[in-house]
Amino acid sequence: MSKTPLWLKILAQGSAGLVLAFLCLPILAVIPASFNKASFIALPPLAYSSRWYEAFIADAEWRNALLASLHVAVIATLVAVVFGTAAAMGLHRADGRWRSLLTGLFLAPMIVPVIVTAVAVYRSALDVGLSGTPVGLGLAHALLALPFVVINVGIALRGVEENWLRAAAGLGAGPWTIFRTVTLPNITPGIVAGAIFSFITSFDEVVVAVFLAGYANKTLPVKIWESIRLEFTPVVAVAATLMIILAVVLFALAQFLTKSAGRRTA
Template identity: 40%
Template sequence: MGADPGHPPARAGCVMSWRKGLIPAIPALLFLALFFLLPVAEMLMGSFQNASGELSLGNFERIASTPVYARVLGITFWISALTALLSVLLAYPVAYLLTRLSPMGRERWLLWIMLPFWTSYLVKTYAWMLLLSRKGLLTTLAADVLDNPSGLVPALSGVLIGMVHSMLPLAVITLLPIMRSIDQRLAPAAQTLGASGSMSFFSIFLPLSAPGIAAAGLLVFITSLGFFIVPALLGSPREMMVAQLVISSVLDLFDMNFAGALSVVLLACSLVVFVIYDRIAGLSSLGGEAPKERQSGRGLQILIWLGHRFSGKGKAPRRSGDSALLTGYSVLLVMLLILPVLVVVPLAFTSSPFIAFPPKLFSLKWFDEFFTSAVWQAALLRSLGVGVATALLALVLGFGATLALTRVSAGWRKGLFALFIAPLIVPRIVIALGLLYLFSRLGLAGKDIGLVLGHTVLALPYVVVTLSAAFKQYDWRLDDAARILGAGAFTRLRTVTLPLMSASLVSAFLLAFITSFDDLTIAIFVSGGINTTLPKQMWDSIQLALTPTLAAVSTTLLVFIVLFAVIAQWVSRRSNSKRQGL
């Protein structure tokens, strides 16, 4: 009997030996061992050394005895927790709406949601600086109503706005696979038995989507721990986060051992959160699989109980009204994701030498300055080249790793998946510092190959998660049919697997490219002082002044991202057409 659709051969009784099943994952395992595990281990060892290279706990004693470090750690976890909470709460209704749409409608919505997610963190933060500063657009508009209004930056409110804006799309796309795996017939069945619409939601859909809530909260929280762009540009010293201290320790104080100790504390706390998450939701939820036999957390059980209390038994569901409200909310939220970034566009065409609202249109001189500047163009070309190389390497390694996950037993699968997504769990600043330890000895600091290797470490988990979700939808009976007809492993891969997964492969490639193209953390430590990347050049320029040239750079990047999104959608439609043809 053939394998069921969406289940790998290993689950259908054709379990390979673990040695043979691991073969496709060997390149990814070696890569992570050399450029992830080894650098992090070296960084851990360095944190237990003093300036003379002797073993010492002095760095940790300094952290424990200095109140300012405890305060920064507390602020880091508080801001990250608030960001995760707000992002998941705001994203949940949108993800729920997407589960109720047709594939074509869901694809269109996801395009608009992903556009701001793919947009550079620096571009988004720059946009919020223009909107929320004392002379920004929102403050200017508020002046018509309020006397002498103050801006929302630098302040905690500005930091939260910027971080939630950046993380909300990640929460949506993390929630969606779990929600889509829920049997949509359960809610109508409950309503047939007399349950109201709200009761069926709180009793059935919400508990079943709990792993998605946990996965989204974890990814947003861990990602937020390593943030430094948003708090540095939108916050005050009161909102300083640990990543800013690490960068300052390396670049200003030249104390890598103390920076390593700070990173170890951050890493330890992240691992504690990760272990708690695995106990509650399970690692499989990160790949879009709803774990079985796991109970909801206490907070979620309280939420379900409240739903029972206030949903009203026996009331007729108001599906049309609820649907309109849900759609209206989602439209408003997507507009709030997109519009702040679009504010940058008219400023790129201003004729004024400084930023002001409303801009004095129309001039192309800032684009001319960007495209004719040797510094800007060198940074752009370097980012493009490194991004493409990173995406190709991450895609090759990630595909082999994910293919191996479909061939090994469940016990091996969990451990391997944990290793492959480990760079996603470890704060990015920790990885960057570890690579600085390694590359400084190997002579790779300041070279493109160092950037490609570092960015591939960051991009590989996104490729694995994306392709894992795709393999869960893969119909392995087609592979079995090709094998029965005499096709070898390579032929089946070339003629069946790769064409059917082309849309997911393109999505994984784009995610890897954007991860590299948008990275600033690795670039600060590894890119070198002269040959920089585009995000590093933007970072240096933003800290000096908010100029129209930055608006021109940001607008160019927006156009670039839109083109990528259009290409991805076109490939997705072609892939769906091929799948339907089969």
């Protein structure tokens, strides 16, 4: 088998680097913009200052929006992880025909346009009195995050051998003990990944939040959207920078927890 030429490896790595730069640099541009001293966004900033971070912290609306986003994201993550894990385990045991049908149903929120989901969820939330509440928005975000948990846990379940479950049952373990001691340790990386994606999906979501978030429960993306419409100051870049930092921290935490869970399982 011939080895890949060095020039081809360099070309492939260089092309991948250019694609990543094309995707990431426009996003990362908000970080220097958040340190702009002027009252408008300019790249590169003519002078640097932390005044807009101080303005973000001093403004009660921005602080409340950040806390509302965290609150809703926690609700959405907990609901999505519980129901998504149960759904993934059910799909893993389902017959081939039913599995395909049910998989398509659970993955539908990734396919259906978000605006369609937002209108449907908004009408349903009005009927049950959950419109404008953190619980209602958290449940709506859990619906959008559910496919990520189903996919990640489903992949993790493929690594669980049926012989392990039979051996545990043969030793007298009940269904709960088998799940706790055999299945759960092996699917923990999938659960962690699904939880991280669920949290970020909820924290960054704006379309459904525009429909369901009331004035008292305005999330950070909604506040950013409103600020862009009214006044486009660098405080918007500060909020976007905080969202980027949170996403990076969560992905790093997911990598750490996944590796730790793998070592414990081994």
